[in-house]
Amino acid sequence: MSDPVSTTLSDASAESLSRRSFLTYLLGLAGALGAAGLLFPIARYAYPVKRVEVQPKVRVAAASALTPLGEAVVFDYQDASAVLILLEDSTPKAFYLACTHFGCLVKWRPEEKDFYCPCHAGIFAPDGTVVSGPPPSPLVELKVVVEGDDLFVEGTVG
Numbered sequence: 507m508s509d510p511v512s513t514t515l516s517d518a519s520a521e522s523l524s525r526r527s528f529l530t531y532l533l534g535l536a537g538a539l540g541a542a543g544l545l546f547p548i549a550r551y552a553y554p555v556k557r558v559e560v561q562p563k564v565r566v567a568a569a570s571a572l573t574p575l576g577e578a579v580v581f582d583y584q585d586a587s588a589v590l591i592l593l594e595d596s597t598p599k600a601f602y603l604a605c606t607h608f609g610c611l612v613k614w615r616p617e618e619k620d621f622y623c624p625c626h627a628g629i630f631a632p633d634g635t636v637v638s639g640p641p642p643s644p645l646v647e648l649k650v651v652v653e654g655d656d657l658f659v660e661g662t663v664g
């Protein structure tokens with residue numbers, strides 16, 4: 507027959523142990539959640555989610571309406587000004603108009619056959635490369651898609 511006093515002590519000890527285990531579990535869970543709450547933003551910063559941007563395909567002009575190194579077609583693409591011209595060999599080229607120096611808008615000059623930036627006299631060749639002036643890099647080129655006589659732009663090159 508069991509001793510009632512020792513049984514009570516044994517039950518209290520088991521209950522205390524169970525309560526202690528439960529509290530330890532809760533503290534561990536709170537610590538894990540707290541650590542996750544701290545680590546998640548750090549991990550998100552270190553490994554940003556890469557979003558696949560959809561590059562809209564926009565019709566700009568009919569190739570037959572343009573002449574090589576002639577008039578340019580200025581248009582908006584993704585909320586920025588852009589231009590499309592035909593090179594001397596009739597290859598279509600499109601660029602954002604923002605100068606790569608400080609972002610002024612360049613102008614196509616058909617007489618000089620170049621893009622001119624009025625802010626600091628930067629000059630770009632018809633293929634977008636820097637000819638002279640302070641711009642550090644070529645104009646940002648847009649991908650031109652030719653479908654029959656229609657010229658579309660769809661995202662940037664590279």
Ligand code: FES
Nearest residue numbers: 605607608623628
């Ligand atoms: S902003 Fe175009 S040359 Fe300076």
